[in-house]
Amino acid sequence: MSKAITIAEAQRFDAHTINIVGIPAMVLMERAALATFNNILNDDFDITRVVVVAATGNNGGDGIAVARLLKIRGIDVAIYLLGDPAKATSQTTQQLKIADYYGIPLTTDLNDVVNATLIIDAIFGVGLSRDITGKFADAINAINAADAKTVSIDVPSGINADTGNVMGVAVVADTTVTMAYNKIGLLTTTGKHHSGTVHVADIGIYAQDRVEHAR
Numbered sequence: 001m002s003k004a005i006t007i008a009e010a011q012r013f014d015a016h017t018i019n020i021v022g023i024p025a026m027v028l029m030e031r032a033a034l035a036t037f038n039n040i041l042n043d044d045f046d047i048t049r050v051v052v053v054a055a056t057g058n059n060g061g062d063g064i065a066v067a068r069l070l071k072i073r074g075i076d077v078a079i080y081l082l083g084d085p086a087k088a089t090s091q092t093t094q095q096l097k098i099a100d101y102y103g104i105p106l107t108t109d110l111n112d113v114v115n116a117t118l119i120i121d122a123i124f125g126v127g128l129s130r131d132i133t134g135k136f137a138d139a140i141n142a143i144n145a146a147d148a149k150t151v152s153i154d155v156p157s158g159i160n161a162d163t164g165n166v167m168g169v170a171v172v173a174d175t176t177v178t179m180a181y182n183k184i185g186l187l188t189t190t191g192k193h194h195s196g197t198v199h200v201a202d203i204g205i206y207a208q209d210r211v212e213h214a215r
């Protein structure tokens with residue numbers, strides 16, 4: 001079985017890759033998006049109408065970048081944005097700007113989520129820190145009520161990636177594309193139920209430096 005890591009490890013390995021190795025955070029986000037995009041295209045999903053449900057953390061940024069990759073392929077895609085864009089992380093702010101350049105529509109209508117043929121869940125990843133309420137909970141309930149298949153990015157939103165517990169409400173995904181390593185919470189009974197098929201994507205973040213291989 002492949003290695004699984006905690007939230008703290010995921011955050012530490014990310015920070016090491018960015019700050020010590022020197023790979024820019026935006027490059028990692030683009031690799032996370034490309035990995036998710038390739039998994040979507042290689043699977044058997046109906047991509048007639050795709051909706052990316054994104055919040056303003058970096059998990060949302062991954063999803064907004066996936067929306068752009070789909071749009072460039074001519075796929076009908078919209079973004080349902082949760083949270084205050086003025087508070088988005090710098091990478092997610094940049095992804096929103098790029099999405100705007102490509103004319104990707106933003107929707108505030110949950111019916112668009114319910115009527116999608118494929119939903120990309122980019123609400124929360126390893127940054128989830130409290131129970132989900134309000135509009136975030138409404139969006140997750142709409143995702144779970146939709147007939148569409150759902151692909152979660154990194155972690156099914158609402159699942160605590162350490163414990164596998166549902167933080168109020170959580171997406172039940174068909175597929176989860178998780179970055180760098182699996183997360184320990186996705187191996188619990190509840191975590192497995194919510195993640196569906198898990199694909200681990202190599203985005204250039206490693207637990208140990210691979211300098212010895214590079215010499």
Ligand SMILES: NC(=O)C1=CN([C@@H]2O[C@H](COP(=O)(O)OP(=O)(O)OC[C@H]3O[C@@H](n4cnc5c(N)ncnc54)[C@H](O)[C@@H]3O)[C@@H](O)[C@H]2O)[C@H](O)CC1
Binds near residue numbers: 014029126127136179
């Ligand atoms: N860091 C990297 O280089 C990479 C990260 N990747 C992806 O980014 C996420 C982790 O991003 P982060 O910004 O740390 O956290 P989240 O996007 O998961 O969410 C944080 C955001 O949400 C707020 N929040 C937390 N809980 C709640 C709640 N219950 N209700 C409302 N809001 C909540 C919190 O305050 C923050 O503002 C990781 O999972 C990857 O998907 C890339 O993969 C590339 C590398």
Ligand SMILES: [K+]
Binds near residue numbers: 156
């Ligand atoms: K997610």
